[in-house]
Amino acid sequence: xxxxxxxxxxxxxxxxxxxxxxxxxxxxxxxxxxxxxxxxxxxxxxxxxxxxxxxxxxxxxxxxxxxxxxxxxxxxxxxxxxxxxxxxxxxxxxxxxxxxxxxx
Amino acid sequence: xxxxxxxxxxxxxxxxxxxxxxxxxxxxxxxxxxxxxxxxxxxxxxxxxxxxxxxxxxxxxxxxxxxxxxxxxxxxxxxxxxxxxxxxxxxxxxxxxxxxxxxxxxxxxxxxxxxxxxxxxxxxxxxxxxxxxxxxxxxxxxxxxxxxxxxxxxxxxxxxxxxxxxxxxxxxxxxxxxxxxxxxxxxxxxxxxxxxxxxxxxxxxxxxxxxxxxxxxxxxxxxxxxxxxxxxxxxxxxxxxxxxxxxxxxxxxxxxxxxxxxxxxxxxxxxxxxxxxxxxxxxxxxxxxxxxxxxxxxxxxxxxxxxxxxxxxxxxxxxxxxxxxxxxxxxxxxxxxxxxxxxxxxxxxxxxxxxxxxxxxxxxxxxxxxxxxxxxxxxxxxxxxxxxxxxxxxxxxxxxxxxxxx
Numbered sequence: 001x002x003x004x005x006x007x008x009x010x011x012x013x014x015x016x017x018x019x020x021x022x023x024x025x026x027x028x029x030x031x032x033x034x035x036x037x038x039x040x041x042x043x044x045x046x047x048x049x050x051x052x053x054x055x056x057x058x059x060x061x062x063x064x065x066x067x068x069x070x071x072x073x074x075x076x077x078x079x080x081x082x083x084x085x086x087x088x089x090x091x092x093x094x095x096x097x098x099x100x101x102x103x104x
Numbered sequence: 105x106x107x108x109x110x111x112x113x114x115x116x117x118x119x120x121x122x123x124x125x126x127x128x129x130x131x132x133x134x135x136x137x138x139x140x141x142x143x144x145x146x147x148x149x150x151x152x153x154x155x156x157x158x159x160x161x162x163x164x165x166x167x168x169x170x171x172x173x174x175x176x177x178x179x180x181x182x183x184x185x186x187x188x189x190x191x192x193x194x195x196x197x198x199x200x201x202x203x204x205x206x207x208x209x210x211x212x213x214x215x216x217x218x219x220x221x222x223x224x225x226x227x228x229x230x231x232x233x234x235x236x237x238x239x240x241x242x243x244x245x246x247x248x249x250x251x252x253x254x255x256x257x258x259x260x261x262x263x264x265x266x267x268x269x270x271x272x273x274x275x276x277x278x279x280x281x282x283x284x285x286x287x288x289x290x291x292x293x294x295x296x297x298x299x300x301x302x303x304x305x306x307x308x309x310x311x312x313x314x315x316x317x318x319x320x321x322x323x324x325x326x327x328x329x330x331x332x333x334x335x336x337x338x339x340x341x342x343x344x345x346x347x348x349x350x351x352x353x354x355x356x357x358x359x360x361x362x363x364x365x366x367x368x369x370x371x372x373x374x375x376x377x378x379x380x381x382x383x384x385x386x387x388x389x390x391x392x393x394x395x396x397x398x399x400x401x402x403x404x405x406x407x408x409x410x411x412x413x414x415x416x417x418x419x420x421x422x423x424x425x426x427x428x429x430x431x432x433x434x435x436x437x438x439x440x441x442x443x444x445x446x447x448x449x450x451x452x453x454x455x456x457x458x459x460x461x462x463x464x465x466x467x468x469x470x471x472x473x474x475x476x477x478x479x480x481x482x483x484x485x486x487x488x489x490x491x492x493x494x495x496x497x498x499x500x501x502x503x504x505x506x507x508x509x510x
Contacts, residue, residue: 054476055479066475
C-alpha cells in the first residue's frame, strides 16, 4: 500500500532549493526545481551518512554538503565519484497548494 | 618488461581517482596502480574522525571494481627507482614496468621529531595500522598526549575524549590551527575542546621527550612535565618526493607541477599531497594541499591530461574537519585578506568572509554543527572562483541568500 504524505505548503520551499522532511522514522529531501517542479529523494547521501538538505541545489543537481557528491534529484542518478550508488526517489504531487510525497 | 600504458605510483585518494578517471574518460590501454600498503586502497579521513566509521578500514572502491575497470592493482609494492629517459620503473620485487605516461601520487608522510622510537608509545598518524595503535590508548583511565594543534591533533583529541581517554594537547604556537584557519573559529574550537575536557596547552615548547616501559614523559620548556600512556606527534606532513628527486624532477615544496599538473618531465604528472601547483584564483601562487577533495580533483584532471587533453586545474582550495558535532569548512586562501565580514547562520554556526583590499572575496571559513555551514561555504567557493566582489553588507546579512550574489 502506498500512501500520500502531506509535506508542506508549496511556498515553504524556495525555488531551486531543498528542505528536509522526516516521516515515520525515515528522512527525505524535498526539492523545488528552477522550473517550479517538485521532487523527493532519500534524505541521506549514498556515500556517507550526511543529509542532503544541507546541500546545494543547482538546476537538476543536488550536491552533498560533505564531499560534493552530485545526484540528479529528479532521477536519483549518481553523477560520478565519490558517489556511485543512485539515490532512491519518491513520487511527488502538488494539490491545493500542498506538497505530498508517496511512500511505502 | 611490463607493458606500457598509464602507470600510477601511489594508491591513495588521488591515485585511485586518477585510475578510474582514465577509464571514465575512455582510455583503452593498460592502467597500472602501484600502492606500497598491503590493504585495498582506503579512505584516510575516517582514521582521525570520531564514530563508527573509524572502527574499520573503508575501501575507496570495492575490490571487484578494479578488475571490472581493467585496472591492475599492485599492493604492498614499492617503486625503488625511476628511469625517465627509458620510461621505466623498478619495483622492490618483480619485473620493471614501462610507462607511456606516469602519475606520481605518492602522498605525504607525517613529520617526526628526531630521536624518538615510533610505533610503541610514540605515534604519528597516516596509516590504518597507526590509527589502530593510537586507538589502543583511547580508553578510560589512559592519558593520551598530542603534540600539535592542527587538524590531526584536534580530531584525535575529540576522538580520544569520545572514547574516554584523558587528553592533553600541546601546541607550540599561541593558538591552535595557526595555519589556514582564522583566529575566531580556531578559538571557538579551542573553547569547545576545553569544554569537552581536553587540556590544551598553547605557546609552550617541548624541552624533552623520554620513553620508558610504562609511559612517555614530556618536559615542557616552562618547566612543567607530564607522563602519558602514549604520545601522538601531529606536527604536519612532508611530501613524498624521494623518487621525483632522484629522477631530477623540479621540486618546490613537493613535486612542482604546472596548472595542468604536469611535472618538469612532460610525460610525468603529479597529484595530491605530494605536489605543489599554481593556484589560478590567487595569481598563480604556488601551494601544496593536503586534503581529500584536492586529491580527488587533481586525480581527475591529471588523468585527463595524461590522455593528451589540456585541462587546467583551477579548483579553489577547500577542506573540512570534524570535531565533536562541529564541522569546520574553509574555502580559499585567507592570508591575502585585509578585512573580514561575519555572518551568523544560527546561534551555533558562523561564517567568516575574507576580502582583500579591492573588496574581492578571497576566502570563506565556517564552523557549525553538522552541515550548517556547508551550503554557504560551497556558494562562497563559487564566488571566490569567479573573482567576485560581493557587497560586504549582503555577506553579513543572513537573510540575503548567497546564491543571489552569484
